[in-house]
Structures are given as structure tokens and as C-alpha cells.
Amino acid sequence: QSALTQPRSVSGSPGQSVTISCTGTSSDVGGYNYVSWYQQHPGKAPKLMIYDVSKRPSGVPDRFSGSKSGNTASLTISGLQAEDEADYYCCSYAGSLQVFGGGTKLTVL
Amino acid sequence: EVQLVESGGGLVQPGGSLRLSCAASGFTFSSYSMNWVRQAPGKGLEWVSYISSSSSTIYYADSVKGRFTISRDNAKNSLYLQMNSLRDEDTAVYYCARARPYSDYWGQGTLVTVSS
Numbered sequence: 001q002s003a004l005t006q007p008r009s010v011s012g013s014p015g016q017s018v019t020i021s022c023t024g025t026s027s028d029v030g031g032y033n034y035v036s037w038y039q040q041h042p043g044k045a046p047k048l049m050i051y052d053v054s055k056r057p058s059g060v061p062d063r064f065s066g067s068k069s070g071n072t073a074s075l076t077i078s079g080l081q082a083e084d085e086a087d088y089y090c091c092s093y094a095g096s097l098q099v100f101g102g103g104t105k106l107t108v109l
Numbered sequence: 110e111v112q113l114v115e116s117g118g119g120l121v122q123p124g125g126s127l128r129l130s131c132a133a134s135g136f137t138f139s140s141y142s143m144n145w146v147r148q149a150p151g152k153g154l155e156w157v158s159y160i161s162s163s164s165s166t167i168y169y170a171d172s173v174k175g176r177f178t179i180s181r182d183n184a185k186n187s188l189y190l191q192m193n194s195l196r197d198e199d200t201a202v203y204y205c206a207r208a209r210p211y212s213d214y215w216g217q218g219t220l221v222t223v224s225s
Contacts, residue, residue, distance in 0.1 A: 034211065038212075045204060046204070046212070048213050091212075093210055093211075096168045098159065100146075100155060103154070
């Protein structure tokens with residue numbers, strides 16, 4: 001099972017919006033509405049930000065939103081803040097497997 | 110408050126074995142599936158294994174199939190990962206996470222280093 005494809009890095013200025021893409025196949029992203037996104041700060045455990053493509057857990061700001069079209073899922077962060085600088089990982093259910101993306105480093109300029 | 114605390118990591122030689130544990134609290138452990146996820150130094154996340162609440166369904170990543178065994182003891186609120194025939198590439202921080210199947214709560218991780 002190959003990892004999902006994410007851009008290595010994205011950047012934006014405070015207040016701007018950024019979108020991180022996550023491309024898979026019809027066997028994972030495109031086949032199920034079970035895409036999740038995780039935020040990870042250096043030295044910390046990952047934190048769930050989005051699940052089931054577009055649902056936000058309690059406590060996650062509504063600046064974070066998720067969507068999916070075909071085999072590509074996206075995470076959009078609006079109104080960028082300094083504390084959003086972190087690594088972001090997508091993950092998809094794939095039947096008897098779960099597969100992560102390679103991760104995207106978000107830099108807030 | 111949901112808490113997951115991993116233990117059992119350490120330094121092991123290639124070909125050796127190690128057993129990781131994850132102690133769960135703050136939720137009804139027996140009602141939830143669990144995941145193990147690992148992260149090699151400076152690398153991304155890799156899903157390792159999944160176990161359903163009753164242990165009736167178990168899945169493994171191809172990279173560990175036949176070498177790792179996931180198990181749980183609902184009476185002890187504990188999750189385990191028995192790792193055999195360890196390789197250099199198994200060096201990573203290992204996280205246990207509550208599975209929905211997405212991972213909504215994570216432990217702080219335990220470092221496994223495979224080296225001679």
C-alpha cells in the first residue's frame with residue numbers, strides 16, 4: 001500500500017488561507033469517506049483535526065476545514081495563526097488498512 | 110480525561126524482540142478499537158496495526174505482518190504490541206491511539222531503537 005501524496009511544504013502569512021492536498025487512489029481516498037487529518041508540533045504526539053473528510057472534533061477551531069473530490073482530499077486553514085505552524089498528515093481508511101500521507105510542513109511567514 | 114500511556118520501548122539488537130504496552134484510562138476501553146502507529150526519526154507517520162474492541166478483527170501493515178502481534182486485555186485496560194525479528198527500519202516512536210477507525214486520542218509514544 002503506497003503512502004498518500006502530500007506536498008512537502010506550504011506557507012502563508014498570518015491571516016491568509018492555505019490548502020494542503022492529499023492524493024490517493026480509488027482504493028483509499030476515493031473509495032471511502034474516511035479521510036482524517038492530523039496536526040503535529042515538533043516533539044509532540046499528533047492531534048486529530050478533521051475526521052470523516054470534513055468533520056471537526058470538539059475544540060478544533062472552525063478555521064480548519066476538510067473536503068474531498070475524487071481521489072484527492074484537502075485541508076484548508078483560514079485566518080492563519082502562528083500556532084498553526086506544524087506538520088500535517090492526512091490518513092485514509094483503505095479496507096483492511098489505514099494509509100497516511102507523507103506529511104506537509106506548514107510555515108507561517 | 111482520556112489517557113494513553115505507552116511503555117516498553119528501548120534499545121534492542123537486530124533480530125531481537127520487544128513488547129510494547131499501552132495503558133488506557135478515562136474511557137471504556139473494552140468498547141473501542143485501537144491502533145498502533147509509528148514514526149521513524151525525522152519521518153512521517155506509518156500505521157502499524159489495528160485491533161477491534163473484542164479482538165475479533167486484527168489488521169497489520171505489510172511491513173510488519175508475520176513479525177508483530179497486536180493484542181489487548183480488556184480486564185486490564187491494556188493494549189500490547191509484540192515485536193519479533195526486529196530490523197533497523199523498525200526504529201521509531203510507537204504511538205497507541207484510540208481507533209474510530211481514525212485515531213482520536215494518542216499517547217505520548219515510546220521510542221524503539223534497533224541497533225547493534
